[in-house]
Amino acid sequence: MRWECISLNCHYWLHMQDDNKEKYFQRIDSCNVSLWQDKGPSLTMLDMELTERCDNNCIHCYINLPDNDVEAKERELSTSEVKTILEDAASLGCLAVRFTGGEPLLREDFEENYIFARKLGLKVLLFTSATLITSHLAQLLARIPPLEKIEITVYGMKRKSYEAVTRRPGSFEAAMHGMNLLLEKKIPFVVKFALLPPNRNEMEEFEAWASSLPWTDGTPSYSMFFDLRCRRDSDEKNRLIKKLRLLPEEGLKALTRNHEEYLKGMQGFCSRFLGPPGNKLLSCRSGTGDVCVDAYGKFQLCMLLRHPDTIYDLKKGSLKDAITNFSPKIREMEAANTEYLARCARCFLMGLCEQCPAKSWMEHGTLDTPVEYLCEIAHEQARYLGLLEGGERAWEVRDWRERVGVLSFKEGA
Numbered sequence: 001m002r003w004e005c006i007s008l009n010c011h012y013w014l015h016m017q018d019d020n021k022e023k024y025f026q027r028i029d030s031c032n033v034s035l036w037q038d039k040g041p042s043l044t045m046l047d048m049e050l051t052e053r054c055d056n057n058c059i060h061c062y063i064n065l066p067d068n069d070v071e072a073k074e075r076e077l078s079t080s081e082v083k084t085i086l087e088d089a090a091s092l093g094c095l096a097v098r099f100t101g102g103e104p105l106l107r108e109d110f111e112e113n114y115i116f117a118r119k120l121g122l123k124v125l126l127f128t129s130a131t132l133i134t135s136h137l138a139q140l141l142a143r144i145p146p147l148e149k150i151e152i153t154v155y156g157m158k159r160k161s162y163e164a165v166t167r168r169p170g171s172f173e174a175a176m177h178g179m180n181l182l183l184e185k186k187i188p189f190v191v192k193f194a195l196l197p198p199n200r201n202e203m204e205e206f207e208a209w210a211s212s213l214p215w216t217d218g219t220p221s222y223s224m225f226f227d228l229r230c231r232r233d234s235d236e237k238n239r240l241i242k243k244l245r246l247l248p249e250e251g252l253k254a255l256t257r258n259h260e261e262y263l264k265g266m267q268g269f270c271s272r273f274l275g276p277p278g279n280k281l282l283s284c285r286s287g288t289g290d291v292c293v294d295a296y297g298k299f300q301l302c303m304l305l306r307h308p309d310t311i312y313d314l315k316k317g318s319l320k321d322a323i324t325n326f327s328p329k330i331r332e333m334e335a336a337n338t339e340y341l342a343r344c345a346r347c348f349l350m351g352l353c354e355q356c357p358a359k360s361w362m363e364h365g366t367l368d369t370p371v372e373y374l375c376e377i378a379h380e381q382a383r384y385l386g387l388l389e390g391g392e393r394a395w396e397v398r399d400w401r402e403r404v405g406v407l408s409f410k411e412g413a
Contacts, residue, residue: 043092043323047292047303048085050110051076051102055131056166058155060196060244062227062304062362067106076295079109081315083116085293088319090120096148098125100303102295105132111140123147129155130189131171133178142185149215150189152179153223156199157206164198188215195224195254196244203254219261224251225354225377228362230304245373248380256384263410266385271408273351274400279334279341281357281367283350287327293319301330304358307367333357335368344370348400349387353378386410 053072054064065072077085086097097117104110105128117124124146141150154175156162162172182189191213193199193206203222210220224246228238246254256262277283287301294300299312299322310330312322335341344355354374357367364371382388387403397403 042289043089043094043291043319044096044289046086046089046094046097047100047290048082048097049100049102049292049294049303050082050104050107050113051295053106054101054103054129055106056103056129056155056168056171058166058194060165060194060226060241062230062241064102067103072295076107077293077297079112081297082109082113085297085314085319086113086117086120086122090122092320092323094122096123096125098127100127103129103132105137111137114140114146115144118144118146126150127153128178129153129166129171129175130178130182131174133181135181138181138185138187141182141187145187150182150187152189152191154191154193154206155196157202157209161199161202165194165196183213186214189213190215190220192221192223195222195246203257219258222254224254225374227304227359230306230358230362232362232365248373248376251377252380252384255381263385266381267408267410270352270385270387270404274348274404275351276346276348276395277344277350279345280331281333281335282331284356287323287331291319291323291327299326301327302358305356305361307357307361310357310367333367337366337368337370340368340370343375343393343395344368346395348397348404349378349382349394352381 051072052063052065053067053069054061055067056064057066058064089097099110099114099117104126107113114124125148126146128150130152152175154162155165156172159172162175163169166172179189179191191206191210193203193210195203199206207220210216226241226245228241282301284302286305292300292303293314294303294306294311297314298306299314299319300306301310305311312326314322317326335345344350344353347353354377355371359371359374360366360369363369363373379388379394382394383390385407387400387407388394388397394400
């Protein structure tokens, strides 16, 4: 199961197995009980970005820094600081931690932090490219299982395509070697694919290979609508990312390769998650049970939301205070942008759209400016599903409940 920025993303929903969908609803239900009652705050899952550094230099990455970036390494949380945050999370009832990055395995203390988390009783979700998985690490993961499937992003099925994405010679062999080590030790992992120009003709090959892995259950997930730099630190890299993005109609073609599977998935999704969000900026579940900490000790409601007004420095406070006092205030923030209020606040496709404060921050440097690219992707899918006609704009539609109801009863073509 893949979670992106804590909010549910319809593209991942399509690849989520039925039992995982049920788990999601259970988490939603549990979050409907206030986290800020007299009994104190509670926490379900913690995302920890251990480093922004990476041994790859992927053309589409929204955050990566060079693996030899000394300044970034010096600013990262120390081992003791990581452990303190993990202890605080466990004391608040946290059940799982996701170690991500950058490449989390670059941390020299990864093994120590991993063992510490498991001793606390936390399940560990590891997001990695697998290039740094060694025989020693595979043995550790076999001896002390993470209790969640490792998630590995694949960038191509051939050396040429893979390394055209990573821009790192030898990365293809390193990734395949790492995954083979996991297979040998029977350590469960799932793969996902970053769909980019160098590998767009390899989808069928990827899915055939993924289906041969013991823990693949259903169609693997894809990344295809790429985010800009969440630190807003490079106009040059952002221009490259924009060039790599699929056009909305191209993305729709990829999503609907299996019409019946797509329609079935979207029927359930749309019946539960469509509807105008109103003026509140956060219509997702960010900060209500699942929270994030970046590589430098900054608390965030989700990993992509890095606007200065929405982060809390844990080196000057506590995780409990961040969840109890800071997070609720951020969740109460309302949009002020007149274009957002006229469009997004009234749009019944907001559950289908990825528009959110984090995306607005990455694209525009604000929290409430509509992202046109995301809007067009949502509208392209809505037209395919029959929720919209021709040139209709979703925020102008008043009978959206009836339209969603009709979709729920459609039969596959």
